[in-house]
Amino acid sequence: MSASRSVTVKLLDKEYTISCPDGAEAELLASADYLNEKMRDIRNTGKIVGLERIAVMAALNMSHELMKNKEEQRHVVEMNLRRISNKIDRALNDKKG
Template sequence: MSTSDSQPVSIKILDKDFSFNCPADAEAELLASADFLNEKMLEIRKSGKVLGLERIAVMAALNLAHELLQSKQSLNSDVETRLRHLGSKIDLALQKKTQE
């Protein structure tokens, strides 16, 4: 990607400004991601159990990674269940076909 394809985007997380270069077509996603991260970090800061921006950021990253892994595991489980169900349907259809 050339530098002409990207543009600077400013975001604010826990009252700190950050600037990133991102592709023009990804700006909305970056801003939405920054808002989501900011909300998670604010929740952690409000709990009062974690102090310091760096520790709050690490805790938010760990929480989000955990949620992502759980979501992937759930999705994989759903796919496996559907595949087993389809396999059973195929087996039934083949049994009926061989009985004809």
């Protein structure tokens, strides 16, 4: 079992102590910085008030980004597979003829 440690992150000027596995501190801090940036962007629009609502909107926006990126990656993989399949078909046809 891997050991964990506590890391303090700051989101909208509020500190949170979070447990994370040893060696994952940098990733956690980078993730917290990204979340903090997204939360600040939302807060700065002035349209949403309250830490909880800002956090939920940031989470929804980030989830949307993730899903969009996954779909784009899936599309790239499908295109590459199609391209490879076409190359294989051409190579097999060239061998036959």
